[in-house]
Amino acid sequence: MKKLVVAGLLVLLAACAGVPVSTDYSQDFDFSNVSSYAWLLPAKHSNPEVDNDLVRARVVDAVDAQFTAKGLSQVSDASKASVLVSYQLGQEDKIAIDNFGSWYTHFGYYPCYRCGYRPGYGYFGHSHFYDDDIWVRNYKESTLMIDVIDPKSKKLLWRGMTKRIIPSLKTPEERRLYVLETVSAILAEFPPGSAVAH
The missing domain is CATH 3.30.160.670 (Double Stranded RNA Binding Domain)
Known part of the structure; x- marks a missing residue:
């Protein structure tokens, strides 16, 4: 004990x-x-x-x-x-705002293989690769x-x-x-x- x-x-x-x-x-x-x-x-x-x-x-x-x-x-x-x-x-x-950058920012190139998809996230459309990922947490x-x-x-x-x-x-x-x-x-x-x- x-x-x-x-x-x-x-x-x-x-x-x-x-x-x-x-x-x-x-x-x-x-x-x-x-x-x-x-x-x-x-x-x-x-x-x-x-x-x-x-x-x-x-x-x-x-x-x-x-x-x-x-x-x-x-x-x-x-x-x-x-x-x-x-x-x-x-x-x-x-409120916390986290900016994780874009898919392009992380990898330095535009991944054209299955461009409409991001692994684990599903379909977002081509333009999303250039958008910043901003997560808002309360x-x-x-x-x-x-x-x-x-x-x-x-x-x-x-x-x-x-x-x-x-x-x-x-x-x-x-x-x-x-x-x-x-x-x-x-x-x-x-x-x-x-x-x-x-």
Whole structure:
């Protein structure tokens, strides 16, 4: 069982390495003294598809797990916490346009053998060999920001963020693992300077 857990963690770490993360933080704050945290949960997103009770529970559980692994203790009294933690979720519809060039461009000549056909595509007519192939794809991009906040001044101390194309997630377990992977990648950068170079 222990070997399975270790193998699972190695797979998760490998996946996290491919998640693009950007961070920003206060250079005046001593992050080495952070030992505890309390939640400052944001208002729910206006779009329930983006943020609902199930999503919120997955994000909170993933953050708790990562902070616990880093040795931070969660406290219920925000005034006794070293820092506060919050998050923001976003989702945006995107369009990608890919231009693959024409049949002529790819091969450098006009293929007259069975000119009306393209292998695997069927009949398009002669003129199509000179047309560009433009594919339009619609997809959704998710944004997750995790904020670490000063409990006294309520000023932002650290922010980690990633934007990812949302894959097809069919089961609750797939959604949980997607959130865990995303949160793990972001918090690998906390505190500043803690990320292990790959």
